[in-house]
Amino acid sequence: xxxxxxxxxxxxxxxxxxxxxxxxxxxxxxxxxxxxxxxxxxxxxxxxxxxxxxxxxxxxxxxxxxxxxxxxxxxxxxxxxxxxxxxxxxxxxxxxxxxxxxxxxxxxxxxxxxxxxxxxxxxxxxxxxxxxxxxxxxxxxxxxxxxxxxxxxxxxxxxxxxx
Amino acid sequence: xxxxxxxxxxxxxxxxxxxxxxxxxxxxxxxxxxxxxxxxxxxxxxxxxxxxxxxxxxxxxxxxxxxxxxxxxxxxxxxxxxxxxxxxxxxxxxxxxxxxxxxxxxxxxxxxxxxxxxxxxxxxxxxxxxxxxxxxxxxxxxxxxxxxxxxxxxxxxxxxxxxxxxxxxxxxxxxxxxxxxxxxxxxxxxxxxxxxxxxxxxxxxxxxxxxxxxxxxxxxxxxxxxxxxxxxxxxxxxxxxxxxxxxxxxxxxxxxxxxxxxxxxxxxxxxxxxxxxxxxxxxxxxxxxxxxxxxxxxxxxxxxxxxxxxxxxxxxxxxxxxxxxxxxxxxxxxxxxxxxxxxxxxxxxxxxxxxxxxxxxxxxxxxxxxxxxxxxxxxxxxxxxxxxxxxx
Numbered sequence: 001x002x003x004x005x006x007x008x009x010x011x012x013x014x015x016x017x018x019x020x021x022x023x024x025x026x027x028x029x030x031x032x033x034x035x036x037x038x039x040x041x042x043x044x045x046x047x048x049x050x051x052x053x054x055x056x057x058x059x060x061x062x063x064x065x066x067x068x069x070x071x072x073x074x075x076x077x078x079x080x081x082x083x084x085x086x087x088x089x090x091x092x093x094x095x096x097x098x099x100x101x102x103x104x105x106x107x108x109x110x111x112x113x114x115x116x117x118x119x120x121x122x123x124x125x126x127x128x129x130x131x132x133x134x135x136x137x138x139x140x141x142x143x144x145x146x147x148x149x150x151x152x153x154x155x156x157x158x159x160x161x162x163x
Numbered sequence: 164x165x166x167x168x169x170x171x172x173x174x175x176x177x178x179x180x181x182x183x184x185x186x187x188x189x190x191x192x193x194x195x196x197x198x199x200x201x202x203x204x205x206x207x208x209x210x211x212x213x214x215x216x217x218x219x220x221x222x223x224x225x226x227x228x229x230x231x232x233x234x235x236x237x238x239x240x241x242x243x244x245x246x247x248x249x250x251x252x253x254x255x256x257x258x259x260x261x262x263x264x265x266x267x268x269x270x271x272x273x274x275x276x277x278x279x280x281x282x283x284x285x286x287x288x289x290x291x292x293x294x295x296x297x298x299x300x301x302x303x304x305x306x307x308x309x310x311x312x313x314x315x316x317x318x319x320x321x322x323x324x325x326x327x328x329x330x331x332x333x334x335x336x337x338x339x340x341x342x343x344x345x346x347x348x349x350x351x352x353x354x355x356x357x358x359x360x361x362x363x364x365x366x367x368x369x370x371x372x373x374x375x376x377x378x379x380x381x382x383x384x385x386x387x388x389x390x391x392x393x394x395x396x397x398x399x400x401x402x403x404x405x406x407x408x409x410x411x412x413x414x415x416x417x418x419x420x421x422x423x424x425x426x427x428x429x430x431x432x433x434x435x436x437x438x439x440x441x442x443x444x445x446x447x448x449x450x451x452x453x454x455x456x457x458x459x460x461x462x463x464x465x466x467x468x469x470x471x472x473x474x475x476x477x478x479x480x481x482x483x484x485x486x487x488x489x490x491x492x493x494x495x496x497x498x499x500x501x502x503x504x505x506x507x508x509x510x511x512x513x514x515x516x517x518x519x520x521x522x523x524x525x526x527x528x529x530x531x532x533x534x535x536x537x538x539x540x541x542x543x544x545x546x547x548x549x550x551x552x553x554x555x
Contacts, residue, residue, distance in 0.1 A: 011241055
């Protein structure tokens, strides 16, 4: 993903800025209330928001879909949510992974690492709580749960070539 | 039948309706309502056009509640975490802001032959910009996305936080006795503030969970009762009621914050307006001509020093010249805190009240206008852009 600058707006929320190759600057203000402002900066005075469009949460999601396929999923790629000492991670299965193409039963991820696959997400849809016959197709995303070390081991198996 | 009670209600009704009229007027011409509220107060006070014999006491109590609610709502905007991050990030801007803008008031106070503590109050009056007015200007002009806005908000947060230390110190100095007992009061009150902020940091979430209630009525009463109690105790300890209320606001976090905002906003609007009227009432209007020149001079100096503050702070954040100018202009408006500070010393030095009233009126108006036109090309914005907000 491109580099996005993040700036705190105390009492308001967070502002994200993106500079395009053509030299324009676009920003999003994420309010604490869930409201989003889409901001276009002036060409001559790059600090000035010459246009600011207020979006509800729902409108923001829709615009995101229109602009970039499924940015939410991409974002989830590297999102790791930590709950006390349990980690949930979204891992895109790499084509080089030794487990790519195997069924969950064949891969035996839980026996090997201690981390379980709680959902598989592919372009055609998602499978929550997949059975042993579901396949780990390269390119799909596996949602993995476990203690940090287990999830780390599972991530290695699903993204790196076998050594 | 005429009783005192009837008269009280009639007076209050007339005052509040008067405020409604000036609030509409302010909106129509596009300026903050605060200076007009002060003018209403000036017009009604001693030596003014009409006097308010029956409602004076009520207005005084209402004014105190107004300060508490203003500070509680301000505190709600921030979490302790946010405050700490901000202080770390913008310490230098905060110091520049304090040095450049406390000095004009303090020096002017000494020149005017006020005693040093009162001069220190005047320094506070010129130091603190109005978070309330600035936040509203930023939103109304659609400048939340502007790059310099984060710098402006950071400076305002540091100023508000500085008040948490400043108010207990000046209260201690004003109301303390001997040097020893005053020092003791100041030290104790600062320790208390830090202790309470520590408690807020550690237990804020739990307190918020306890205070939360599904019933709006119960929640409102809990918030109001709890805050008044804490603020009152803080006032008793010379920490200042305002600081007590601010800390309560900071301590609350999570779901309770958005509910509290909705519930308290109407009350805040009413009582804050009452507070500004009350301040105006206390000012001896006959003194204003005598301090008018001084007020203009101090205002002129502060316009320059605030512009410099914004220019420097935004420059450090890598913002271009037009943005640096806007940041400076944004910081010019002075308001609620300046009045709160002046209110502390008005009993001791009546010239301070007159001076602060004139000063705040000048700077809110100048600040609002300069910020609006701080863009190199003064474009008047189409109305639909600012009012496009729509709930779904």
